[in-house]
Amino acid sequence: MNFTEEQIERYSRHIILPEVGGKGQAKLLDAKVFVLGAGGLGSPALYYLAAAGIGTIGIADADCVDLSNLQRQIIHSTEKIGMPKVESAKKSIEGLNPDVKVIVYNERLGIDNIRKIIRDYDVILDGSDNFPTRYLMNDACFFEKKTLVSGSMFRFDGQVTIFKPHEGKPCYRCLYPEPPPKGLVPSCQEAGVLGALAGVIGVIQAVEAIKQILKIGDELAGHLLIFDALAMTFRKVKVRRDTQCALCGDNPTVKDLVMYEQACEIQAAKCST
Amino acid sequence: MAIKVRIPTPLRKLTNGKDEVEGGGKNIKDLINDIEKQYPGLKERICEDDGKIRRFVNIYVNDEDIRFKNSIDTELKDGDEISIIPAIAGGMF
Numbered sequence: 001m002n003f004t005e006e007q008i009e010r011y012s013r014h015i016i017l018p019e020v021g022g023k024g025q026a027k028l029l030d031a032k033v034f035v036l037g038a039g040g041l042g043s044p045a046l047y048y049l050a051a052a053g054i055g056t057i058g059i060a061d062a063d064c065v066d067l068s069n070l071q072r073q074i075i076h077s078t079e080k081i082g083m084p085k086v087e088s089a090k091k092s093i094e095g096l097n098p099d100v101k102v103i104v105y106n107e108r109l110g111i112d113n114i115r116k117i118i119r120d121y122d123v124i125l126d127g128s129d130n131f132p133t134r135y136l137m138n139d140a141c142f143f144e145k146k147t148l149v150s151g152s153m154f155r156f157d158g159q160v161t162i163f164k165p166h167e168g169k170p171c172y173r174c175l176y177p178e179p180p181p182k183g184l185v186p187s188c189q190e191a192g193v194l195g196a197l198a199g200v201i202g203v204i205q206a207v208e209a210i211k212q213i214l215k216i217g218d219e220l221a222g223h224l225l226i227f228d229a230l231a232m233t234f235r236k237v238k239v240r241r242d243t244q245c246a247l248c249g250d251n252p253t254v255k256d257l258v259m260y261e262q263a264c265e266i267q268a269a270k271c272s273t
Numbered sequence: 274m275a276i277k278v279r280i281p282t283p284l285r286k287l288t289n290g291k292d293e294v295e296g297g298g299k300n301i302k303d304l305i306n307d308i309e310k311q312y313p314g315l316k317e318r319i320c321e322d323d324g325k326i327r328r329f330v331n332i333y334v335n336d337e338d339i340r341f342k343n344s345i346d347t348e349l350k351d352g353d354e355i356s357i358i359p360a361i362a363g364g365m366f
Contacts (some may be wrong), residue, residue, distance in 0.1 A: 131362045154361035155282045176360040178328040226358060230282065231292050237336040237356065 001026035007099065011053055024214045025053060029099065031213045034058040034121035036109065036137055038089040040198035041127030041151045041205060043075035048206035049125075050093040050100045054213075057093065058121055060105035061085040064271035072195035082272025109133065111257040114140040123209045126150045127202060131179035132260040138163060138172035139257050142247055147212055148172075149220075151205040156194050156229040158201035161239060162208060162221040165248035169221040174242040174249075179260050197229050276304060276349055279356040287314045301332060302345040304355065319357060329360040 003011075003022070007029075014020045014028075033054050035042050038061040049057055063085050065076040073085075080088040086104035093102050105117060114136060118124055124146050126137050134150070141148040145166035152159050165171040204225065211217050226235045247254045275295045280288050288294050294312065298304035302324065309316035319330050324345065326332055332339045333356040339347045349355075 129362060131360070134362055152361045157282050157361060159358070159361060176329050176331070179362075180327075180329040180360065224358070226356070228282075228292070235336075235356070237331075237333045237358070238338065238341075240338065240341045242340070 001029065007053075010097070010099075014052070019216045020214060024216075027213055028053045028210065029055040031123070032056040032058070032121045033123050033125065033209055033213075034060070034118055035125045035127060036060050036133070037127035037129065038073070038075060038085040039063075039069065039127060039129060040072040040153065040193065040195075041202040042089070042125070043073045044199045044202035045125055045127060045151075045206040045209070046075055046089055046093060047096065048203055049209065050097045052206070052210055053097060053099050054210075055099065056101045056103065056121075058103045058105065058117070059086050059089050060107065060109055060117065061089075062106060062108040066270075072193065072198040074199070082270065084271060109136065111136070111259055114257070115144055118144055118146055121146065123212050124148045125205050125209055126152075127205070130262060132262055134172060135179055135260055136257060139247055139254060142166070142171055143257070147221075149205045149208045149212070151201045153193055153197050153201050155192060156197060158197055158227040158229070160201055160204045160208065160220060160225045160227075161223060162212070162219055164221045165241070167221070168241065170239045170241040171245065171248045173247045173254070174245045175224065175239050177242070177246065194229055197227075200227060200229070274298075274349070274351050276351070277354050278304070278308060279354065281357055281359055283359060283361075284315060284318055284357065287318070288312050298349060300343075300345065300349055301334070301339055301347050301355075304349060305345070331358045332356070333358065 011025045014025050015022050031054050033049055035046055038059050065080045065083050065085055065088050067081055075092045076088045084106050086106045090102040090104055093100055124141055128134055142165050148163040150161055163171045208220055222239055223236045224239050243250045274297050278294050278296055280292055296304045296308040298307050305316055321327055334353050
């Protein structure tokens, strides 16, 4: 790959790193990363993936920007309230780095479209806000043999890991076999999240996605990183591939995509058009 | 024998806001029963009616998931650190 002078300057702090170099930067510019959700986790992840010069970024989100999003969803801004989130995110990314080709999916991912959409990408980031989508994305990545960088957060706690069952590493169902049934998790009204926590978790997802593309360092696959913002601690626990796993285990029972019931109503923001 | 148990934020309402509690027991089952005595309501958030750990909650002894050890019969020794880690989904709405 031949860099332009502007690219050499833009990515100079990467290129001088022996672990990245010109070759690594070329890999990033060639890479295709898909981000599910342009929300709390997606915002910081998208910004850093774009800044790093990921050549193609796909973004799926069916919502529009709402005032209550802006406490943590930093890729949007006040004047973009009412705009589809994917369009808002695309504008912010293009403002940061014109090298990035942004492909938007202004739709909800479901059984019918998810496999086809993720098929074109190298690495998938999950920044979704509900269990049914997380299980759907996990299963779709398993069937499509895609590496899934998963981040989640709740109140002051965050979790990050990588699922890679196609390389013998665990999947989401190895970690948590089933979603919580309706009524057992706190209702959406009770839920809240520290805005800056989204930055911590989303940026760690971006770091891991970039490392996957560069093939450097130790990966989080096989480990769950747990961040407690109140105690200000990071801990890592082991995640093992479960031979009994319903999806990637030795005798799978999940052989096709399934959509679980929402544990609570999702209230989508009103779009201005 | 005092064993430290890390409590995730969603369950801290039941532990008077404490992020860590101490309990005792020779195995996980005993430990859960012991902390339930101190903080009533905790057990039903972690366990099914039959005492098994709920499928969306993991319990770790140090960094090992007890599902890959002896589940609730996993034995404990002094100094072990227990973490309760529920599945979380948020990006939040």
